[in-house]
Amino acid sequence: MLNETHRNITINHCSLNYTIWNGGEHVMLCFHGFGLDHSSFKIVWKAIKETHTIYSFDLPYHGTSQFSKNEHTIRPKDWLALMEKFLASEEISQFEVMGYSMGGKYAMITAELFPDRIKHLHLIAPDGITTHFSYRFSTYPFLFRKLFKTQIENPWLFKALVKTLRTLKIMNNYSLRFAESQMDTEFKRSQVYHSWVNLRHFLPSLKDLANQINERNTPVTFYLGKHDKVINTKEIQPLYQLLPKSELVILESGHSNLLNSVAKHLKTKKNLNQPI
CATH class of the missing domain: 3.40.50.1820 (Alpha/Beta hydrolase fold, catalytic domain)
Known part of the structure; x- marks a missing residue:
């Protein structure tokens, strides 16, 4: 076998x-x-x-x-x-x-x-x-889902958010680097979007x-x-x-x-x- x-x-x-x-x-x-x-x-x-x-x-x-x-x-x-x-x-x-x-x-x-x-x-x-709040924020309300979807091709909001979190030290740098590694290509951003949005009730x-x-x-x-x-x-x-x-x-x-x-x-x- x-x-x-x-x-x-x-x-x-x-x-x-x-x-x-x-x-x-x-x-x-x-x-x-x-x-x-x-x-x-x-x-x-x-x-x-x-x-x-x-x-x-x-x-x-x-x-x-x-x-x-x-x-x-x-x-x-x-x-x-x-x-x-x-x-x-x-x-x-x-x-x-x-x-x-x-x-x-x-x-x-x-x-x-x-x-x-x-x-x-x-x-x-x-x-x-x-x-996490960030998951609910980006997947549940319709308008926020649409905003999240724009990040697949134009990740400006995500980059701005990471920069702000890093400056204010709201999240540890390891978690921010991990998030960046999951969103550093258009394919990965699409994968994140569909894995979150299409599975929001899963x-x-x-x-x-x-x-x-x-x-x-x-x-x-x-x-x-x-x-x-x-x-x-x-x-x-x-x-x-x-x-x-x-x-x-x-x-x-x-x-x-x-x-x-x-x-x-x-x-x-x-x-x-x-x-x-």
Whole structure:
């Protein structure tokens, strides 16, 4: 059997592409961060391939997946239809879920939609727990969305805002540099726009998710980087405090290299014969 296979699920002209890395009998679904694609999880698969087979997705507006770029929003019910078709096609009954940064939102919604099928929820510096004012400002009101869209070709407002925040020291310089790196080309700005605007209603219900997890004693592990200035312990509190049995793993890492640190951590646990 080949170690790597590429497939896709198509519904209503939306194509969700994914890659399968074959390994052990346990199944893990993986959702990447912003600006990345399915390949970012290959290092995780290498660490756990003796026990796990990984299905790693190209999320909407990333990689080779194809989603509409009008302002029709993607909602959890749309994700449910895609995941139901995917699980039936691959004949998957039980699975673990892992989400990194932006992918944490997909991981949480998947866990919320399939509470009886999740064996373990892994959240790596997850986005989607705390909704920032800047996100609501740029995606919810119609006029602000239109203003945000102008920034794809003419990023004057974004540059002016960063300059002001830097001058007034409202945000730390690392976060500003991270934001600049995500908006430094027209392609990236378009990716940001559609990932925010078309997914503005794509959010987990933290209370419902926590209730389902606690009722079923589903294992949940949070992984944070000790030096991560993008997602820290404060960002995860609204969910973490609702999950008294969850595990928090702090790794010697920043945000961008956190998947490497998680892979090393999982490999160590495997070598110690501990469940991941």
